[in-house]
Amino acid sequence: MIYKFKPLICLCSLMMITSHFIGQNKPNIIYILADDLGYGDISSYNPESKIKTPNIDALASEGIKFTDAHTNSSVCTPTRYGILTGRYAWRTHLKKGVLGGHSNHLIDIERQTVAGYLKEKGYATACIGKWHLGMDWSTTDGKPYKRNGSNIDLNKAVKNGPLDVGFDYFYGIAGSLNMNPHAYLEQDKLQGNFVYAKTYKDLDSLGLVGAKPGWVEKGFKQNDVLRTLTHKTIDWIKNQDESKPFFVYLPLNAPHSPIVPAPQFEGKSKLLPHGDFCVEVDYRVGEIVKALKDLDIEDNTILIFTSDNGASPKTEFKKMQDLGHYSSYKYRGLKGSIYEAGHRVPFVVQWPNGIKSSMESDRLLCTTDLFATVADLFEDKLPDYTAEDSYSFKSVLKGNNERDDVRGGVVQHSDKGFFALRVGKWKLIFTHDAGSNRKDPKDKPIIGNPADLQLFDMENDPYETNNLQANKPKVVLRLKQLMKQYVIDGRSTKGKVQKNDVFPGEWEQTRLFE
DSSP states (O other): OOOOHHHHHHHGGGGGGGGGGGGGGGOEEEEEEESSSGGGGSTTTTTTSOOOHHHHHHHHHHHHHEEEEEEEEHHHHHHHHHHHHSSSSSSSSSOSSSOOOOOOOOOOOSSSHHHHHHHHHEEEEEEEEEEESSSSBBBBSSSSOOOOTTBBBSSOBBSSGGTTOOOSSEEESSSSSTTTTTTTTTEEEEEEEEEOOSSHHHHHHTTOOOSEEEEEEOOGGGHHHHHHHHHHHHHHHHHHHTSSSSEEEEOOOOOOSOOOOOGGGTTTTTHHHHHHHHHHHHHHHHHHHHHHHHOOOOOOOEEEEESSSOGGGGGOOHHHHTOOOTTTTTSSOOOSSHHHOOOOOOEEOOOTTTSSSSSOOOOEEEGGGGGHHHHTTTTOOOOOTTTTTOOHHHHHTOOOSSSSSSSSOEEEEETOOOOOETTTTTTSSSSSSSSSSOOTTOOOOOOOOOSSSSSETTTTTTTOEEOOOOTOHHHHHHHHHHHHHHHHHHHHSSOOOOOSSOOGOOOOGGGOOO
């Protein structure tokens, strides 16, 4: 059951988004991150959607629905890095692709995260879900870990994981559901009794599908992970001290492949399993909201729902489209792509005590912006070496939807490591194609002048059909110079120049910034 918005509370409390709010009125914050959920998979974003998502739609109608929100990358790991650090992941050694389940940590433990910041503000902090940002494993032979995990020491604690970057509590999986180890971690330890699956046949015998060989906890069930993460989150919230605010980062495993909805959701969408998994995601969001209502804390809880990138090819686009459903909506591309559907995502914010209901914003937003927004709620100025690519969207929460000239550009990144820069209505892609091998079958060839660069007017051509690169040389030059500056300065916000972790000249495609 979804609670109904209380307009009197909202009108009174809009005045509290000042320094006065940080007294005993610190809001709880829950950030729900779906995995490979397309812009068109949410019915409030896609009027023609064949998937119905009433719980997420209710959040949108009772809060703010952002329609021009973007992830900083079109794949998993870099987006997660950006959310927690407020910094683009391409500033690290990860210039393309994602980490594996046994990869070493990506977030420097000396770097401040939004979790660490809130912990310093007196918040209890928890990460419950899919981590996929690396952690350091001990090995049985003292050698570097093997990709298949065969030399991982299951009895030793991991290091430099969630607990070392600001979280009090962690429960979840190391990487994507298809990655080993196939097990839960609690705090810094793997849980359960393990067997080693050497082959795909071994995985089949253990009931796992679409997964990679490696360590498997004997009782691990893929189609129960989403329910488990949701209920762990609810239980953790219930056990919190009422006098202390909390921050929960809930990165879901769904609808990422393997696409394994719980049995009660099979067939619910009347589409393919991807549709059923999306229905389950919506149901689990509803469970979170119901718990907040039952605990009488929903009014002073900021609840954000979004996705880490667009829908995956595992969605089976052609079959879904034949059934009338378009996960990418009308946008070009999909997960991995530098085109819009790779990184344009649903982004809804509900906070009854702090924002009006039924708002829609076309303000340009990036998922790196969480950190600066939270700090802005406390009226804090972050240090120059923190959240270098994060801009506050607090003004939108206060009801101001005017164009934000301060926001600067949003840098987007493909799975193969290619860039795009969006500034206002202009989007410049620093390659001649999608920057990815992944294709959406509905997309038609680009109309216009093919070239090494692609320039689109996102106000008049949001579906990226007409390349204006040859017609707007001054715009191209301005965006190229700005992108080069963002790389050189180690930041896209104002402040002192910062160092990238690896010198940017190592990217071959940066020649296009010249």
